[in-house]
Amino acid sequence: KKSLSQRERVAEGRVRGTASNDFYVRYPSPNPLPLGEGFLDNPLQLQPRAKMDRIPPKERFTRHAKISELPPAVLIEAIDRFGISQNDCHVLPLAGGFMNANFLVASGDNKFVFRVYSTDRVTAERERDVLQFLSSCPVNVPQTLALFETQGRPVAVLEYIDGTTLEDKLLTDTFMDLRIFEETGRQLGHIHTFQFNETGFIGPKMIIGKEYDNFGHFILQFIEKTLSELQEERLNRETKERMRSLVQDRWHLVLETEPRRQLVHTDFNPKNILVSNGPNARVSAILDWEFCVSGNGLVDLGNFFRFAYDYPAEAHKHFEKGYRSVNSQLPLEWADAARLLDLGNMCSFLERREDYQESFRTARAVIHSTLDHFGY
Secondary structure, eight states: OOOOOHHHHHHTTOEEOSSOTTEEEEOSSSSOOOOSTTGGGSOOEEEEOOOOOOOOGGGSSOOOHHHHTOOHHHHHHHHHHTTOOGGGOEEEEOSOOSSSEEEEEEETTEEEEEEEOSSOHHHHHHHHHHHHHHTTSSSOOOOEEEEEEETTEEEEEEEOOOOEEHHHHHHHOSSOOTHHHHHHHHHHHHHTTOBOSSOEEBOGGGOBOOOOSOHHHHHHHHHHHHHHHOOTTTSOHHHHHHHHHHHHHHTHHHHTTOOOOEEEOSOOSGGGEEEOSSSSOOEEEEOOOTTOEEEOTHHHHHHHTTTGGGSOTTHHHHHHHHHHHHOOOOOTTHHHHHHHHHHHHHHHHHTOSSOOHHHHHHHHHHHHHHHHHHTO
16 A cells, blocks of 8 residues: 655645654644654644554563573572672662573672673673763763673673663653653664664674664664565564565655664663652663664664654653754654664564563554554
8 A cells, every 4th residue: 555655644634643643633724744753743633543442551562581591509509709798788679681691689788780691692791891982971871880691591690770760660650751762762863873883783892883884774684584474473564565565665754764874772762771669750770781783873863763652642742842942953843763673673583492471462553553553
């Protein structure tokens, strides 16, 4: 199915809202309006549309099997190696972490986070070096205190920062100060100000792997390859064909934002954003940098707004305001390009060898919502 471009839909007064996953946005005037900063200040008529199947945040993704298989001896040896007496400390598993296991280790007045990786040493070194690179920048991150291996498992010891994840705060607070979204947007804007000479996966010592020249082309090729190889039980034939039509017709929205060689977190969402406790919450730290790349930062926005129904109605506007206050490189039609790029993440969930049913269900829900958003 061939659909109109967003600007054509604007001209016809039928804009599907970039501000929320839950509404059509219908302008009272047929005249085209800009969709950049401040477009939400115009009078709008909001009409409900079909919503994505709502999946509770704690049920969206399957935890990596190696987390539950962690032998206690690994953590005991790591604590001892860091110089803490086992008889003089308390250990508490920390919530979150779908790939790695995180533990709060308290000894006297000192608190540390022990992060046991399910992947390899290279991944751990990448995260350590990125955190060290960002430590003197306006991006809030924890300090890395040590990195070593115990029984073949990489273990990082990180600074403990008191707080709660934005995901948990959204679940527990009845009132959310919208300034937290402005600050979150500002943090991501700062992240995306870092530019590299090449694109690719970031390795230890911040060396860029140069696995691809253009991030948008790379994700498109990955989506096409995944769709050709996915079995029917993961994603049915009809959905695959609709998805192929969508990327064939609309991927130009992504390519028009290229080339980009920004520092990209790639897992920027509320479970990886630590905020302070109390009513006037602030962003304390951006966590989990193990998958960062040099590429198109719009994929981070697609990740953050993947489940926009989790947020208050004005969150999008405040986030964009914060981002633009420190980074002027946000395209006018960033929301659609970001949403398309996030399809690459859904393909990465669906192609896994493990039987991660929660992740498969979530990926299918996001794909169907994206198809609906674009009219496919």
